[in-house]
Amino acid sequence: MPHADSHLTARDLLDFIDASPSPWHAVATCESRLRAAGYQALDEDARWSLQAGGRYFVTRGGSSIIAFVVGSAPLAGRGLTLIGAHTDSPGLRIKPKPADATGGMIRLGVEVYGGPILATFADRDLSLAGRVAIRTGGGIESRLLRFDAPLLRLPNLAIHMNREVNEAGLKFNKQTELPLLLGIAGDDGAERRFRALIATALDVAPDDLLTWELAAYDTQKGTLWGADSEFIADSQLDNLASCHAALSALLATREPEQTCLVAFFDHEEVGSESAAGAGGSFLGDVLARLAGTFGLDDEDRRRMLAGSFFISADMAHGWHPNFPAAYEPCHHALVNTGPVIKSNANQRYSTTAETAARFMALCERAGVPCQQYAHRTDLGCGSTIGPIVAAQLGIPSVDVGSPMWAMHSIRESAGVLDHGYMIAAMSAAFAS
Structure with missing residues (x-):
């Protein structure tokens, strides 16, 4: 049975989603929470003046947002921990x-x-x-x-x-x-x-x-369901649940040594090739301006990227007991059993053995379980922003997600415990 704190976290997720019926509303909801936590808005068409310990956010196209807190450690020496997700849904x-x-x-x-x-x-x-x-x-x-x-x-x-x-x-x-x-x-x-x-x-x-x-x-609001209210039902769990988890982890991060950043992009569901999508220049532009503000030359900027780690957070396919033949044997991602590390040999996911091991270590540090997932070989595998960002920036990347049912339905379901587990794992990433 989920702990009462898990239910509170899940209900906050439902409030987040219900306030965000479109990508533009999702960004507005993020902005509201960031402002309440003391984050300062930046404009892309203005000069930036950033300070160590500063907390900032910037939007593009009204449907994509990047927020970050500048750590105390040098960017060239420690790099960044980045978590990415997407604001759009089918x-x-x-x-x-x-x-x-x-x-x-x-x-x-x-x-x-x-x-x-x-x-x-x-x-x-x-x-x-x-x-x-x-x-x-x-x-x-x-x-x-x-x-x-x-x-x-x-x-x-x-x-x-x-x-x-x-x-x-x-x-x-x-x-x-x-x-x-x-x-x-x-x-x-x-x-x-x-x-x-x-x-x-x-x-x-x-x-x-x-x-x-x-x-x-x-218009139907999200709800908890199940014998012990252990499940979540709402629209847009894919992928506003990942946005909420990453934002919650960032807002809970206090005075980090390493610079911590979240990036939520529009247009992932249609390929990410847009000015506001992960295939555009938004994240690269923000990182270049961040490096430039702190005086990093080209050599140090490349050192910054080489020392960074990207977590691509998108939802995962939970094992459905009514359709066992749809899943790869030995790779059943069970709902309420922890974050899922997603792997694909054809790089539909960005995970490598090294980055999977790094995320496993984060889960261990956070005291949460984790699982591994691979798609059936005879079924086409979806993709994420992970390979796109990893290829553009040359940053080691892992693809993870919380297991869910009915992905891309207007009414999706996931586990109460898994959402809390994901926030804990992301918080451990920002604290590393």
Whole structure:
């Protein structure tokens, strides 16, 4: 049975996720917690003046954030401990001109973002969250938008018209069968009514709406479940659970010798190739400016990188007792049994024997168990930001994650104990 402290930590995770229905909201949630802990905001377009012991954060694109505390030890001598994760999750994104009237109903056209389990979006209480670009007297402004009440739905087709659904599975044509139902079409037009809905929520004129990046999200809040409330259920556990764990570990780190940094990137679910993604220059730019502020020349900057260690934190596949054939024998990552070290010979994960051993030592130091995972050889293996960052910066890297069920479902599950274990292991990394 989980300890009461584990439940408190898990509930804080649920609050973090429920406040973050889009990548832009996730960054805003991180910013709020960092500011409350005394972290100073930096602007990429301003000169930086950093101090030993200083605590800072910087954002890019509104959906990626890097935060760090400058340690007392020289950067060239000790390097950094870095933990990376991602703010985005698979799902449905609203198109720039989404509204149309069909059969008297307003439908919103969507694009599939990443690789969600589409069937899990059916018959859920969905709403909209993201950011909107608006015209103001001073130019263009970006504002966060979130509708708390359910606005949208993807109703299932009755079994009487889809007799094979239980045998063939629930499938949607992405173009014709995924548009989300918003309401009854009136005389004012579907697009005009949709824009008026957004304008009213933001208290602006409809003509001042320029465009948006909006995601459909599940309004059902996260919860604990199980006979002893030992499990977590929520949307976006992949990968906001890793963001929460890394941020919690950073905020708990006091006066470290080594500089400690967390980097949370957008666009991991679609390949990371963007200005705000792990494949962009964001992390490299921050490290270069950090080194430059403290007077490191090119030689010392390379020494700094060589002495650093990167933990790529993304969720792991927990062993599902109903589907044993889906897993590699001898590599069952059990829920509530500790952080998982993920390995792949084809470098879909960045783990090496050396970096795996380093993470094992961190878990031992933290007093938490750890596990090892490899994917079935005859199944395609997903990837993470780990290989991308390791290749760009030449930093030793390990891929880890907490085991979970139903990855990429709109409603995922994980273990209460595992989240606390991961925070403890990350805290040990920052204390090393």
